[in-house]
Amino acid sequence: MKDININAVSGVLRQATFFPSQEALVYGDETWTYEQFVARIRDYAKAFVANGVKENDRIAYLGLNSANFLFINLAAWWVGAVFEPLNFRLAPLEVEDLLERSRPNVLFVEHDHQGVVETISSIETLAANTKMVMIDNDVQAPLKATIPNFFQLATAYLVAGENTKLGDPIERFDSDLGILMFTSGTTGRPKGVQLSHGNIWWNSMNVDSLVDTRRGDSNLAVAPLFHIGGLNALTIRSMVRGGRTIVRRNFDPRKTLQDIEKYSINQSFLVPAMLAAMQQTDEFEEVDITSMRALICAGAPVPPVLLQQYLVKGVDVQQAWGLTETAPFATYLPAELTHQKPGSCGIPMPYTEIRIVDPATGEDVEKTGDTGEMWVKGPNVTSGYWENPEATDSAFSEGWFRSGDIGYRDGEGYLYIVDRLKDMIISGGENIYPAEVERALAGFPGLRDVAVVGIPDEQWGEKVVALISCKPGVEPTIEEVREYATSHVARYKLPKEIMLLEDVPRNGAGKLDKFKIRTIATGR
Structure with missing residues (x-):
């Protein structure tokens, strides 16, 4: 054939x-x-x-x-x-x-x-x-x-x-390369994810099989299109199916609410921080957003209170999980289960398989509720990384993509994400790797040691905190630290807080003790 x-x-x-x-x-x-x-x-x-x-x-x-x-x-x-x-x-x-x-x-x-x-x-x-x-x-x-x-x-x-x-x-x-999209790797240096036309197409088949999207729908593209979520969650498919796409240069919560009402928006990809910002505006109570039949939210778990606030407006926030490497969706929680399974990222997409694997042994986690690394296989999954065979080899095991995210299944087979194996910080839907920020700060004058972690933040999901130790007499301000790092990393990766310590905790092997560091950063 x-x-x-x-x-x-x-x-x-x-x-x-x-x-x-x-x-x-x-x-x-x-x-x-x-x-x-x-x-x-x-x-x-x-x-x-x-x-x-x-x-x-x-x-x-x-x-x-x-x-x-x-x-x-x-x-x-x-x-x-x-x-x-x-x-x-x-x-x-x-x-x-x-x-x-x-x-x-x-x-x-x-x-x-x-x-x-x-x-x-x-x-x-x-x-x-x-x-x-x-x-x-x-x-x-x-x-x-x-x-x-x-x-x-x-x-x-x-x-x-x-x-x-x-x-x-x-x-x-299927195998022809369509998109080269760079995303941070485990060490923070961006890796070029190779997304084929097959990856792009099969994501659309997955979405069409589970999500209530229709020909002629109006799609709002307000999430950054350089992200796979903004570009391929719904936008490319909408154009292929004869939909109307409303493109905004950037996200403004009030303008987004107005657009939903004005254009009777049916579908959109948003991250939790966007939903929260919209809900906090005065306009949220007044505008009619009931046309939103397929509001897909990913990037971080959606707080249950936010689900309830949108339910009052007649909208079910539909949660999903995936990565650039899965183009983007690997799982999806159907709209009718939004409030029955709050916090769940759903079930595997129809043409995608998910395993929960013990990262230490490589064996499947069989017991309900026990956590493991989420492994993914399917025609929507990348073939690997641009001119980086080492990274490709380490990310795959016998055809399964190792996501680096830790999750579990409940007794009915629904999936939940609970942590990130690689300490990734997700702030406002952006992926931030501590090692990258740590390297950017390493040359700061008078700095002795540094560790970067994410702590919970109501607005952004997580915020970046740097714990630093310095030479005697050196007590930098957050502004000085941010100014120094600006030329090395993007502004959204910069610390929002710093904590001055006598010594940054390290274990016997000399590695950063992230458990102790998070305990200090969160104050508990």
């Missing part, structure tokens, strides 16, 4: 063929029908051909949520290229590392992130191998100054393709 073409852009073209006048995208004050949406995607695809983009080249994007983000993503797939969305919160050194490792053919940059690219030490070498294109065709991201000579304007880049012939979208199959 011949393989089936599952390129998402082919699905979008199908919508434009049969439903050309149906709304596809809303961004700011602009709306595109499917016919207009495809025309814009085609413009970028022609420009890629004219500018020498080949199959499997990487197309990188550094900027906030936007219409251009989606045009460029789908245009990359049209020509068989790989889309590489970059975390716009990363520091210059982090961005430089990703670009040097991924070697994109093109890097699109919004003006507000120009400074990040300009300060890259290897910028001239990078520019010699990567076309640097400044977005200048978005009224919500206007140019504010003259750009350096190594940048080309997006309008000029597009002009090059105006008279270029463009064929049908390149056929893409």
Whole structure:
């Protein structure tokens, strides 16, 4: 049997063929029908051909949520290229590392992130191998100054393709690489997760099998699209199915509530901190959000009180669990069980398998309620990490992906996440690794030792706390510590609190004693 073409852009073209006048995208004050949406995607695809983009080249994007983000993503797939969305919160050194490792053919940059690219030490070498294109065709991201000579304007880049012939979208199959998405590894250095078109497609099949999403739904894309949750939980599938996607550059709790009511939003991916921020606004009591049939929340467990607050508004918050490596969902709790199983991340997705494994022995945990590491297998799971066979080997065991998250099953088979094997901190839906922050602080003048942990926080789920010991007479403030680390890690990773200790606890092997450290940090 011949393989089936599952390129998402082919699905979008199908919508434009049969439903050309149906709304596809809303961004700011602009709306595109499917016919207009495809025309814009085609413009970028022609420009890629004219500018020498080949199959499997990487197309990188550094900027906030936007219409251009989606045009460029789908245009990359049209020509068989790989889309590489970059975390716009990363520091210059982090961005430089990703670009040097991924070697994109093109890097699109919004003006507000120009400074990040300009300060890259290897910028001239990078520019010699990567076309640097400044977005200048978005009224919500206007140019504010003259750009350096190594940048080309997006309008000029597009002009090059105006008279270029463009064929049908390149056929893409299960194993063809579609997205290269960098996410922090166990040591904190980002790893490039390879997501194939098959991974993307099978996540959609999982979602469609369990979640009440429908053709023609309105989807709100307000979570960062550089995250797999924002991009592939619902947004790509919505465009393929003929839905309308409302894209917002960033999250504003009041604006989000207004959008839900104004556009009768049916589906959206949000993290718990977003739900909490919306609930705390004055508008929450007044707006009608009952159109939200598929509100999927992941990134951290949702507090039961928040579930109840949304139930009063007629909305069931549907919890899920997964990672970038699972594209993103591995489990899902159906809406009708939201309040019967509070705190559960649900059941395995239909085409995904889950094991609970003792990380010490590699044996399955059989007893109800006993914890172990969550292992995942399925066609939505990545094949591995970009040019990193060591990391790939350590993350997989006989075809099973080792998630690093600790969980358990209850007596009815429902899954719960209770801790992170690798001490990852989740703050506002962002993954933060203590080792990365510890390294960033290690050179602080007068610092003797440092440990970083996450402690519970009502707004963000967790917040970053640094416990430090210093040489006599050195007593830094939190502002000084944050200022020092700003050039090394993204701002959202910076400590929100510091604690000065005489000695940071370590065990007999010289390793940080994280149990004692957390006890000190939480005061219990």
